[in-house]
Amino acid sequence: MPWAGIGKVDRKYDGTNLRVGIVHARWNSEVIEALVNGALDKLKELGVKEHNIIIESVPGSFELPTGVRMLANKVDVVIAIGVLIKGSTMHFEYISEAVSHELMKVQRFMRKPLIFGLLTCLTDEQAQARAGLTSDGHNHGSDWGAAAVEMAVKVEEHP
Numbered sequence: 766m767p768w769a770g771i772g773k774v775d776r777k778y779d780g781t782n783l784r785v786g787i788v789h790a791r792w793n794s795e796v797i798e799a800l801v802n803g804a805l806d807k808l809k810e811l812g813v814k815e816h817n818i819i820i821e822s823v824p825g826s827f828e829l830p831t832g833v834r835m836l837a838n839k840v841d842v843v844i845a846i847g848v849l850i851k852g853s854t855m856h857f858e859y860i861s862e863a864v865s866h867e868l869m870k871v872q873r874f875m876r877k878p879l880i881f882g883l884l885t886c887l888t889d890e891q892a893q894a895r896a897g898l899t900s901d902g903h904n905h906g907s908d909w910g911a912a913a914v915e916m917a918v919k920v921e922e923h924p
């Protein structure tokens with residue numbers, strides 16, 4: 766998937782002094798683990814210190830907004846990671862929409878950047894590709910790590 770990803774970044778962003786929170790759901794744990802690891806690798810590559818990263822889990826994606834609120838006061842930026850896979854019911858549509866709206870609301874309320882790491886996939890294979898678990902896949906977690914550092918630095922520079 767050569768077109769996937771956050772594109773050419775305008776400059777270097779240094780995460781040395783940043784505190785980053787990651788809150789992730791536990792549903793679809795294989796994909797979640799790859800995404801969290803992708804984010805962690807990128808955060809460290811950009812200078813974020815391991816002791817400045819807080820990781821919390823919540824049962825499922827529906828709980829992500831509450832998880833974000835738990836971390837918001839302790840860090841400069843939060844990455845919310847969940848994987849919703851469409852089943853045979855309307856549940857997927859309801860949760861996807863509700864969680865997306867709520868995460869946007871929480872972001873406004875906390876006045877800090879929130880990185881949207883909610884994958885809404887039609888199939889298991891699609892989820893695996895977006896976590897870099899297939900030969901032609903791309904790990905979106907890595908992009909979310911980069912987006913977290915970029916946005917936290919930008920907000921610090923333009924409070």
Ligand code: DLZ
Nearest residue numbers: 790792824825826827828847848849850
């Ligand atoms: C119930 C449910 C279902 C069916 N599917 C998923 C899913 O694909 N991904 C996910 O993160 N969570 C799922 N959940 C769990 C809900 O998000 C939530 O944790 C429970 O309904 C409890 O509130």
